[in-house]
Amino acid sequence: MAGGSGPVGGRRGNSGQRDGGQGDHGQGRGGREHGQRRNEQGRERNRGGSAPRRFSQQAPSQRSRTADSSRLVAFEVLRAVSRDDAYANLVLPARIRHHHLDRRDAAFATELAYGALRGQGMYDAILARCVDRPLDRLDPAVLDVLRLGAHQLLAMRVPPHAALNQTVALARAVVGAGPGSLVNAVLRRASGQSLGEWLDGLTAGADETEAAAIRHAHPSWIVRALRQSLVAHGRPSAEIEALLEADNAAPVVNLVALPGIGSLEEALEEGATLGELVEDSALSSGGDLGRWSSVRNGTLRVQDVGSQLVARAVAAVPVTQQGVAASANERWLDLCAGPGGKAALLGALAEERGAFLLANEPAEHRADLVRQALRPVPGEAWSVRTGDGRTLAPELQGTFSRVIVDVPCSGLGALRRRPESRWRRTPEDIAELGPLQRELLDAAIDAAAPGGVVGYVTCSPHPAETVAVVEDALRRRTDIEELDAAEALDTVALRPLGAGHERTAQLWPHVHGTDAMFLALFRKRPALGGPTDAPSKES
Numbered sequence: 001m002a003g004g005s006g007p008v009g010g011r012r013g014n015s016g017q018r019d020g021g022q023g024d025h026g027q028g029r030g031g032r033e034h035g036q037r038r039n040e041q042g043r044e045r046n047r048g049g050s051a052p053r054r055f056s057q058q059a060p061s062q063r064s065r066t067a068d069s070s071r072l073v074a075f076e077v078l079r080a081v082s083r084d085d086a087y088a089n090l091v092l093p094a095r096i097r098h099h100h101l102d103r104r105d106a107a108f109a110t111e112l113a114y115g116a117l118r119g120q121g122m123y124d125a126i127l128a129r130c131v132d133r134p135l136d137r138l139d140p141a142v143l144d145v146l147r148l149g150a151h152q153l154l155a156m157r158v159p160p161h162a163a164l165n166q167t168v169a170l171a172r173a174v175v176g177a178g179p180g181s182l183v184n185a186v187l188r189r190a191s192g193q194s195l196g197e198w199l200d201g202l203t204a205g206a207d208e209t210e211a212a213a214i215r216h217a218h219p220s221w222i223v224r225a226l227r228q229s230l231v232a233h234g235r236p237s238a239e240i241e242a243l244l245e246a247d248n249a250a251p252v253v254n255l256v257a258l259p260g261i262g263s264l265e266e267a268l269e270e271g272a273t274l275g276e277l278v279e280d281s282a283l284s285s286g287g288d289l290g291r292w293s294s295v296r297n298g299t300l301r302v303q304d305v306g307s308q309l310v311a312r313a314v315a316a317v318p319v320t321q322q323g324v325a326a327s328a329n330e331r332w333l334d335l336c337a338g339p340g341g342k343a344a345l346l347g348a349l350a351e352e353r354g355a356f357l358l359a360n361e362p363a364e365h366r367a368d369l370v371r372q373a374l375r376p377v378p379g380e381a382w383s384v385r386t387g388d389g390r391t392l393a394p395e396l397q398g399t400f401s402r403v404i405v406d407v408p409c410s411g412l413g414a415l416r417r418r419p420e421s422r423w424r425r426t427p428e429d430i431a432e433l434g435p436l437q438r439e440l441l442d443a444a445i446d447a448a449a450p451g452g453v454v455g456y457v458t459c460s461p462h463p464a465e466t467v468a469v470v471e472d473a474l475r476r477r478t479d480i481e482e483l484d485a486a487e488a489l490d491t492v493a494l495r496p497l498g499a500g501h502e503r504t505a506q507l508w509p510h511v512h513g514t515d516a517m518f519l520a521l522f523r524k525r526p527a528l529g530g531p532t533d534a535p536s537k538e539s
C-alpha cells in the first residue's frame with residue numbers, strides 16, 4: 001500500500017489541537033497550511049507540502065457522533081448521485097434549504113460536494129491504495145464518506161484534524177461506529193502524503209493521457225476526446241491541460257437580464273460585476289440568488305455566457321426572403337427548448353423586434369419549465385409546443401425565418417457545471433446521439449423558410465457531435481449554405497472572440513470562460529430540393 005502512515009490508526013500527534021467542533025470548516029482561518037497554494041483558478045490545493053498532519057489524540061470512539069450539517073448536506077448529495085443517479089446541481093439547493101444552511105455553510109457544502117464529485121476518479125485511485133480490499137466491496141455510503149474526507153484532507157483549506165474528526169463523526173452518524181473506525185484509519189493513510197505526492201506516485205510510468213486523466217480527474221476517454229476536439233476546432237492539442245484545469249474550477253455564476261424586460265440593477269447592487277463578453281450580462285460569485293426579486297420574477301436569469309452568445313447570434317444574423325431583407329412578423333423556432341434558457345432570451349428578443357417564438361420540447365415536465373422561463377415575456381410573443389422536433393406539422397414546414405436547434409448532446413462542454421457527469425458519460429453515448437442530432441438538424445432546416453437562418457448548437461465540442469454533423473448535412477443537402485458562425489458571434493460579442501475555424505465557431509472554458517458551446521449557421525436556399533439521398537419535396 002503506497003504512502004500509508006503505518007498501521008491502522010495511523011500517526012497521532014500534537015495534542016491540544018482543536019478537534020474541529022460543529023461547523024469547524026477551517027475556512028478563512030488566515031492563510032494556507034502545510035504547503036497549500038493556489039492554482040490558476042484561485043483554488044487552494046495541497047501540493048508538495050510535506051509537513052506532518054496533526055490530528056486529535058482522542059480515540060474515534062470518544063469523538064462526536066453528530067455530523068455537522070454542511071458535511072451532512074454534501075454526503076446526502078453524493079448519496080443521491082451515486083445511489084439514485086441524481087443530478088448534484090438539482091439536489092444540492094434542496095438539501096441546503098432543508099438543513100437551513102447559512103451562506104458560509106452553504107458555500108462549504110457546495111465546494112465539498114462538487115469537489116468530491118469532480119475528483120471522484122482521482123480520490124478513488126488514492127483510496128484504493130489505502131484500503132485493504134477493492135473499493136467496490138465497501139459499503140457505497142462509506143465510500144462516499146471517504147471521498148468527502150479525501151477531498152477535505154487533500155484539496156481544501158480544512159485543518160487536517162477538523163477534516164478527519166468531522167468526517168469520522170459523519171461516518172458514525174450516517175453509517176455507524178464500526179465504519180467510523182475504518183474511515184478514521186483509511187483517511188489517516190490518505191493524509192500521509194500531500195495530493196502532489198499521491199499524484200506523482202499514481203502517474204509514475206503512466207502515458208501522457210493516463211497521467212493527465214489522473215492529475216485532472218477526468219476519465220481517460222474524455223481526455224482523448226477533448227484533445228481531439230481541440231484539434232478539430234483548430235486549437236493546439238497542448239491546450240488540453242488548461243482545458244482540463246478549467247473544467248475543475250468552480251464556475252462563476254453568469255446572469256442575463258432579459259432584454260427590454262429585465263435589469264441588472266439588483267445584481268450589481270448585490271455585488272455582481274458587469275459581463276465583459278455580452279450585453280445585459282453580469283457575473284456573480286453565487287450565494288442564494290433566489291432571494292433577489294429579479295431572479296424570483298424571472299426577468300434576471302442564470303445562464304452561461306456561451307449560451308447567451310449563441311442565442312443572440314442566431315437572432316442577429318440578417319435573414320433574407322427571396323433576396324429581400326426580412327423585417328417584422330418573423331416567426332422563430334427553438335426546436336429543442338427545454339428547460340428554456342435560450343428560449344427565454346430569444347423570446348425577449350423576439351418581443352422587442354415584433355417577432356414570434358415557437359418553443360418546442362418533447363418532455364412534458366421540461367416543456368413546463370420552458371413555459372415558466374418564458375413567463376416574463378408577454379404572451380403574444382411566444383407559445384410552447386410539446387412534441388418531437390422531428391414531427392412538426394406539415395403547415396409549419398418552411399415557415400420560420402430563424403430556427404435554433406440546440407440538440408441533446410454528451411455535454412462534454414459543460415463538465416465544470418455538472419460535477420458528476422464526467423464519470424457517468426460513456427463513449428457510446430456520443431455514438432448513440434449521432435442519428436438524433438442529424439435528424440433534428442434536418443427537421444430544423446425543413447422548418448426554415450427560404451432565406452431563413454438555422455443555428456445548430458451543442459454544449460459539446462466533440463467532433464462527432466459538431467463538425468461531423470455539419471459536414472454530413474452539407475454533403476446530403478442542396479438547400480443550405482453555411483454562414484460564418486464566428487463572424488455572427490463577434491457581431492453580438494463585446495470583444496472579438498476568435499472562436500472560428502472553417503466557418504463554424506467553438507467557445508472554450510479555458511479561452512473564453514464560457515461552457516464549450518459550438519455553433520454552426522446555415523441559410524436555407526430558395527426551394528431547389530431536399531436531402532440528396534431522400535426523395536425531393538417536389539417529387
Ligand SMILES: C[S@@+](CC[C@H](N)C(=O)[O-])C[C@H]1O[C@@H](n2cnc3c(N)ncnc32)[C@H](O)[C@@H]1O
Pocket residue numbers: 307335336337338339340341342343360361362363366387388389390406407408409440
Ligand atoms: C441541450 S437541451 C436544450 C437546452 C435549451 N435549448 C436551453 O437553452 O435551455 C436539449 C433538449 O432537447 C430535447 N429533446 C430530446 N429529444 C428531442 C426531440 N426528438 N425533439 C426535440 N427536442 C428533443 C431534450 O428533452 C432537451 O430538453
